[in-house]
Amino acid sequence: MDDEFNGTSLELVGVFHWQERISFFQSPCLYYPRGDSDLPAPGVAADADLGGAVDCDLGRCPLTNVMPIRRLGLLRKEVPDPPLVMAWIDVPSLRVIRSDQVYGxxxxxxxxxxxxxxxxxxxxxxxxxxxxxxxxxxxxLRSDFNSN
Structure with missing residues (x-):
């Protein structure tokens, strides 16, 4: 695994009783709705100030925590608590908003x-x-795949 993670593109497909497919970080944002939903439209919220965002954070997905953990080197050394701006992707709406976070x-x-x-x-x-x-x-909570 590389120690550096820098998100430049992300494609999400949400399949529930409806389906949403959206590609972020492209201009313009591509959105493919199918079915009915009362959720807000996916994509970057009009009032979202994503300036300074390096990583994305997919709601309800612990895997996206890997990006700042590895990028900041949190497992190799003591790191001060830097303020971070994330492009937080709400699930299930796929709406992108600013999220102010700290990893330490x-x-x-x-x-x-x-x-x-x-x-x-x-x-x-x-x-x-x-x-x-x-x-x-x-x-x-990750499953233990090695248990009998």
């Missing part, structure tokens, strides 16, 4: 501190040696 090193090995000021949420996330989430409180 934890004194406990295999843990990373996370705070989202936009959603008033903080957690200590357990990760493996690659920065991939093992336990994200209130969101996800």
């Amino acid at each position: 090193s934890s004194p406990t090995a295999g843990k990373v501190r996370y705070t989202s000021y936009s959603r008033d949420f903080s957690a200590e996330i357990t990760v493996d040696s690659h920065g991939i989430v093992i336990d994200y409180p209130e969101l996800a």
